[in-house]
Amino acid sequence: MTQPSIVTIRTPCLLLDEGKMQRNIDRMAERARSLGVGLRPHLKTCKSIEIADRVVTRRKGPATVSTLAEAEEFAASGFNDLLYAVGIAPQKLDRVTAIRASGCDLAIILDSLEQAEAVAAASRASDDPIPVLIEIDSDGHRAGLRPDDAQLVGIGKALDQGGAKLRGVMTHAGGSYDAAGADRHAEWAERERDAAVAAAERLREAGLPCPVVSVGSTPTAMGARDLTGVTELRAGVYVFQDLVMAGIGVCTLDEIAISVLATVIGARPDRGQVFVDAGWMALSRDRGTRNQDVDQGYGLVCRVDGRPFDDLIIAGANQEHGVIEVRPGSDALMPDLPIGTRVRILPNHACATAAQHAEYRVLDGGTSVVETWPRFGGW
């Protein structure tokens, strides 16, 4: 049987270049090794067992998830060391306990006494000390306690003495996504390290255990120069990379491993527009490059073999229509794209675009689809 080709398969669909992905995975694994820390990849980007098995370098070993549905799926496939890295709600503790009872060492995060007391109570009720990392705010961008917060030690004690298992601290400098260049990413990495290590030291000074000091995001993981005191690195989007990461210098365009395959369905030459069958349903509504130096619209348009056209972007998107235009201000010419032409669109934000699809069409590096891997979603 001949393999299906991206010249003939149904569109729109999500393509994955497995070779590029593997090189991204290897690069980050080497980073963690050279920095002397563990790697706990974030699986929220891929939501795929097949990809997780390649990303998690130690078989079924440490990984991060963003929903309990991911924890349940990965635990069911044998993953035995997971961190659910979104602040816990007390109503979710029954599912946490059930996942743990299935044999997966699932840890959770929190940043309030209220949550700590609920987790301690659930630990006692289930006779299973739930492992907890206290979330630390290293950049003022979202949740977490500042490392000098007066409540930090009290929360640690409520966990440790209440029957839960205080495992450590974690932080994520989401603000690093808005910073461009390796030097800035190194500064943000140092900020993460600073905050997490300071919080860990306060807990230890109070006589509390803090074996884990967990930091990370793709930009800070790529930029970090010294992680003394840190035990593990978390990152997710590096597996695929995307235009936002390229825009801040974390990767090159050629390293982006996913794209959306689309077909030309119309044109308005009088307005300099070509229409494709990938709208925001296939690309997502993410406009993450809007405030970057180069606004990529809803994505950068490439030839079917993956080579980008000059300054050709998805300038607008409706539900099932993408509008190709030459980037404003460019003197590039609209290429000839007759009805039925196939193009590939690089995504702004890999997590958001991949989430619009139920499967990956896996390429061998050329244009043959060698495998199809399912994705899951939900909560």
Added chain:
Amino acid sequence: MTQPSIVTIRTPCLLLDEGKMQRNIDRMAERARSLGVGLRPHLKTCKSIEIADRVVTRRKGPATVSTLAEAEEFAASGFNDLLYAVGIAPQKLDRVTAIRASGCDLAIILDSLEQAEAVAAASRASDDPIPVLIEIDSDGHRAGLRPDDAQLVGIGKALDQGGAKLRGVMTHAGGSYDAAGADRHAEWAERERDAAVAAAERLREAGLPCPVVSVGSTPTAMGARDLTGVTELRAGVYVFQDLVMAGIGVCTLDEIAISVLATVIGARPDRGQVFVDAGWMALSRDRGTRNQDVDQGYGLVCRVDGRPFDDLIIAGANQEHGVIEVRPGSDALMPDLPIGTRVRILPNHACATAAQHAEYRVLDGGTSVVETWPRFGGW
């Protein structure tokens, strides 16, 4: 067995108030009746058999779809009169023919001679004249031929004489979404009518058949005052309504039938923020109210019973975090929302938010979940 309650079910999830939906459906059906035209509801918003069965007033009768996957799903459940309202690519004609062969009268749209010739060839090859509406551009916002386009009659002839079935013309004034107020929507409706009827007359003058003259969008369907010459109305978002529609005066907040149920997972009182477990994965990245008079962020926050809080919005969103803040410029106070509190979030854009979910949790008007209806996606 007691019914599950939105106070206890898993979050985030998509709630549907069936009573509100039914009133929206009835209102539009009455509009079409009073205007003397047929109604061909767009099912791209709901993507649900259970909802389609309620929306399509004539059982399994006329409806519109945005993907061939929708056409296949609805045809498989017995729908027998569908319009695929996105310009056709020649590669998709084998699926069109297969759906038609299954007993569903599926029609397609196009706006170029290239497409018309491909459809005529496929019609001859399958010995099944594929019905076609020529897409007309009534507002310069996307695809379609201007009604006076020199190619219009040639395309009609290529279809009619080539073995396809020229069924008529269609237009969609997407620009109406940016216009506020019933008078403006009436003007846009007149623009749709004008363009579609003018194109139909040109075809008829050339001796070509044009039984169908199809127009619509939710704002123009709600605003239309006279549809002389039009045979059918298409609209989709009216079934649920949303904040974008409320912002342009098409509905009230109280008529919005879907919302995202979320749980409070943290707070930063020093920054005036409360965090919930509905981020952009549950809400979508749609920021459709950004340029309206009232920017609703990623959604308007309501109490668990559905009553909106004053000026409380999802001001920011990460993948699994929504950030509640008081709207900038408002002097409303942040209500007390302790960890574990349930809130409901009204969506900017019903099509985009619903697409982030695999099912509807259907409410009886109160807080009991009486049914769960699956949604499908894909292409």
